Amino acid sequence: MAARLLWSLAFVFAAVAPLFMSGYHLYQFAQVLIYAIALLGLNLLTGFNGQLSLGHGAFFALGGYGAAILIVKLGLPYWAAIPIAGAACFVAGFLFGFPALHFGGLYLALATFALAVATPQMLAYKRLDFLTGGSQGVQVPKPGPLFGLPMTVDQSVFWLCLAVAVVLFVIAGNLIRGRVGRAIVAIRDHPIAAESMGVDAALYKTVCFGISALYAGIAGGLDAVAVGFVSPESFGLALSLAFLVGIVIGGLASIPGVLFGAVFIEFVPNWADQLTVYFGENAKALPGAVYGLMMIAMMAVAPMGIAGLLRSLARARVFRKLERWSGARLLAAPPRLNED
Numbered sequence: 161m162a163a164r165l166l167w168s169l170a171f172v173f174a175a176v177a178p179l180f181m182s183g184y185h186l187y188q189f190a191q192v193l194i195y196a197i198a199l200l201g202l203n204l205l206t207g208f209n210g211q212l213s214l215g216h217g218a219f220f221a222l223g224g225y226g227a228a229i230l231i232v233k234l235g236l237p238y239w240a241a242i243p244i245a246g247a248a249c250f251v252a253g254f255l256f257g258f259p260a261l262h263f264g265g266l267y268l269a270l271a272t273f274a275l276a277v278a279t280p281q282m283l284a285y286k287r288l289d290f291l292t293g294g295s296q297g298v299q300v301p302k303p304g305p306l307f308g309l310p311m312t313v314d315q316s317v318f319w320l321c322l323a324v325a326v327v328l329f330v331i332a333g334n335l336i337r338g339r340v341g342r343a344i345v346a347i348r349d350h351p352i353a354a355e356s357m358g359v360d361a362a363l364y365k366t367v368c369f370g371i372s373a374l375y376a377g378i379a380g381g382l383d384a385v386a387v388g389f390v391s392p393e394s395f396g397l398a399l400s401l402a403f404l405v406g407i408v409i410g411g412l413a414s415i416p417g418v419l420f421g422a423v424f425i426e427f428v429p430n431w432a433d434q435l436t437v438y439f440g441e442n443a444k445a446l447p448g449a450v451y452g453l454m455m456i457a458m459m460a461v462a463p464m465g466i467a468g469l470l471r472s473l474a475r476a477r478v479f480r481k482l483e484r485w486s487g488a489r490l491l492a493a494p495p496r497l498n499e500d
Contacts, residue, residue, distance in 0.1 A: 174322055183314040187386065188426060190314075193321040194382045195422035199406045200332055200415065201375025206404075207413035208336060209368045210348030212265065215272030216376045216403050218279035219249045221395030223377025224384040225283060228298040229291055231385075238303050242324075242381035246374045253373020257366030276400040280392040297391030300384050317386050324382060328375060333415055335371075344368050345413075376403075409458050411465025420466040428454055 178186055202216045226245030230236045236244070256275070263271050282288070284295050292298065302313045306320065335341050346354035347361050355361050384390045402425045410421025432447035432454075462469035 171322075171326065175319070178315045178318050183312065186314040186318045188430075190318045190321045190386050191383075192419075192422045192426050193318075193325045194379045194386060195403075195406060195426055196418045197325055197328055197382070198376045198379035198403055199410065199418035199421050200328065201372040201379070202403050203407045203410075203412065203414070203418055204332060204335075204344075204375070205368055205372035207407055207411075208341065208348065209344040209365065211260065211365065211369065212269045213272040213372070213400075214269050214404060215275035215279075215400050216372070217395050217397070217400035218272075218275045219253060219373040219376035220380040220383070220399065220403075221279050221283065221390075221392075222252060222373075223249050223380030224390045224395065225292060225298070225380075226377065227381030228300045228384045228390045231300055232298055233291065238320075238381075238385050242378055242385070245381045246378035249377025249380075250370045250374035253376075254366055254370030256373070257369030260369060261362055261365060273397075273400075276397050280396055283392040283395070293391075295392060297389055297394075300388050300390065302388050303385055321382050321386065324378065328378065329415065332375075336415065340364070340367075405455065407465075409455070409462075409465060411462075411467030414465060414467035417465050417467030424458075424466075 174189075177189075181189070198216065198220055201219075202213060205211050205213055205216075223242075223245045226248050227238070227241045230241035230244060231238055260268055260271065283292050285292075286294060288294070303316055303320065304313075305311045306316045311319075336345075343354065343359050343364050346357075346359060347364055351361060380395075387394075406421030406425045407418065408421075409424045410419065411417030429447070429451055432450045435446050435450060436444065458466075464472070
């Protein structure tokens with residue numbers, strides 16, 4: 161009940177905050193929502209199902225380019241182009257999931273790594289210039305005001321991202337709490353036992369890969385609309401690695417944790433880049449070093465991610481309240497056996 165109340169308050173705050181924010185900050189928080197959607201898809205695959213992917217930037221790129229081509233080349237409205245691009249990513253992820261069944265662990269990671277490396281090169285292929293624009297990319301027009309209401313472009317983009325994020329988070333939460341969620345977690349933890357209980361591991365793995373790619377594709381479509389431009393350089397390997405960093409920092413197998421991970425990958429690199437303003441051009445390598453040290457520090461402080469850290473703190477607080485109420489030492493270390 162308390163969690164639902166907190167989520168409701170967070171949603172109300174997010175819906176009202178654009179009325180008081182500048183356009184730049186609205187763009188930043190729209191990017192947080194976009195990254196959170198992509199991280200949610202990756203967390204369904206890696207955190208809940210145990211399939212390690214280093215190539216989700218490729219599905220993000222496919223969704224972004226798919227939406228851009230549908231909007232610019234075919235004249236579709238953005239509210240139709242983004243779901244279609246997401247559906248195309250679902251098909252691509254589902255098909256990629258079949259050969260992925262023969263891989264596991266590091267081999268699957270290397271296969272998806274190759275996908276992330278190859279995608280920007282394919283998008284820049286000259287024979288596809290008529291669709292992708294080659295290395296020049298594609299300009300995407302910004303959406304107009306939602307429902308004709310008086311609002312700025314930045315406000316309409318943010319509220320669009322917020323509405324899509326809420327819907328996808330609710331769907332993911334219901335999915336994880338239902339039969340499908342129990343099946344994919346069982347495959348991650350006890351694959352042999354899950355198959356002996358009648359769970360079709362191959363089907364659930366491929367479907368999970370498709371759903372994860374769908375989330376990444378929708379996020380890519382929203383990113384194309386928010387930025388107003390797509391190019392091969394925007395979807396390099398660093399993006400896929402940033403997604404992996406986001407789910408680890410936020411917390412594996414945690415739906416709320418992806419929000420913390422999205423905030424981290426959106427704001428921390430920007431804050432690190434600001435160091436060049438204070439230390440001059442001689443400190444070009446300093447932002448990367450600070451970013452790496454912050455990741456190490458986060459892993460040392462919160463090895464289970466920020467969501468895991470918050471759960472631990474809340475659990476400890478509850479136990480301390482029970483200790484005061486019952487007089488028992490619930491958090492005390494277990495007594496050592498007397499070796500004498």
